[in-house]
Amino acid sequence: MSVAGVNKSRLNLTKSGKKRSSKNKVKRRKLNSQPIGNIFSVLLRKFCISGACLLVLAMIGVGCLAGYRWVTTLPYFALQDIKVTGNHRLSYGEILSIADLSLNKNSLAVNIGDVESRLSNNLWIKSAAIRRQLPGKMQIHVREKKPRFIVRNNDALYYCDSKGELIAPVAPGKFSSLPFLNIESEAMNKATILPEFMNKLSRRELPFDSGQIAWIDIKGGNRMEIFMDRLSLTVLLGLDNWQEQLSHLNTVWKDLKNRGEFRDVAVISTGKNRVWVEKRNSGK
Numbered sequence: 001m002s003v004a005g006v007n008k009s010r011l012n013l014t015k016s017g018k019k020r021s022s023k024n025k026v027k028r029r030k031l032n033s034q035p036i037g038n039i040f041s042v043l044l045r046k047f048c049i050s051g052a053c054l055l056v057l058a059m060i061g062v063g064c065l066a067g068y069r070w071v072t073t074l075p076y077f078a079l080q081d082i083k084v085t086g087n088h089r090l091s092y093g094e095i096l097s098i099a100d101l102s103l104n105k106n107s108l109a110v111n112i113g114d115v116e117s118r119l120s121n122n123l124w125i126k127s128a129a130i131r132r133q134l135p136g137k138m139q140i141h142v143r144e145k146k147p148r149f150i151v152r153n154n155d156a157l158y159y160c161d162s163k164g165e166l167i168a169p170v171a172p173g174k175f176s177s178l179p180f181l182n183i184e185s186e187a188m189n190k191a192t193i194l195p196e197f198m199n200k201l202s203r204r205e206l207p208f209d210s211g212q213i214a215w216i217d218i219k220g221g222n223r224m225e226i227f228m229d230r231l232s233l234t235v236l237l238g239l240d241n242w243q244e245q246l247s248h249l250n251t252v253w254k255d256l257k258n259r260g261e262f263r264d265v266a267v268i269s270t271g272k273n274r275v276w277v278e279k280r281n282s283g284k
Contacts, residue, residue: 086143125143
């Protein structure tokens with residue numbers, strides 16, 4: 001083959017390659033133009049479907065709201081019976097006032113969570129549970145805080161529980177006769193014995209009860225002073241191994257009563273596994 005023939009063939013190849021590349025470019029442009037149109041049509045279709053769904057949901061929401069307003073005005077669901085249990089300090093009327101409930105109020109219009117929150121926020125209520133019984137009944141169960149002492153706080157008197165935590169100020173209209181509690185600053189860590197001590201009183205494991213106690217004073221030096229005004233008797237309890245000291249106190253208390261000498265006793269002191277008795281006449 002001659003050189004000229006080879007060159008011509010090469011020229012023909014380059015021309016044909018250019019033609020093919022131009023054809024490929026046209027095809028690619030066509031292929032690229034087609035997906036863009038498809039994407040816009042798909043997006044438009046999804047937008048229309050989403051709009052239709054939102055419209056349906058909006059109509060359903062408006063219908064539910066209208067239905068709820070209609071149901072909450074029906075006399076069929078008016079409250080005819082409201083029961084309150086667990087209340088001792090607060091009266092039936094006070095509970096309903098705090099809960100913002102009343103007879104003939106629509107039961108379905110009452111927000112149970114709001115009622116429980118209002119009751120639980122009261123100083124005297126520890127927890128509250130509401131139960132709705134359609135069509136017109138509701139039950140309220142409350143757990144009240146139990147005052148065990150009266151303490152002084154910032155020149156005011158407060159009720160407090162067995163842990164020494166404040167409950168509410170002492171009000172003249174509802175005064176409860178409870179022991180007065182005083183804890184010296186250096187003996188604050190000894191206040192942890194109070195819950196168990198009061199439980200022992202409740203279980204009648206001691207020779208006296210909380211109603212006989214006028215005041216309790218927890219002092220520094222690991223001792224607690226208990227005064228009973230009706231008996232005119234002071235008990236000094238050592239707080240080191242205090243439960244064992246109470247056992248010794250019970251033994252001596254019963255012995256004094258059996259011997260008929262209890263009336264003459266002014267002070268009983270316990271500590272270091274011993275008990276000292278001071279009589280009124282001799283002072284010994």
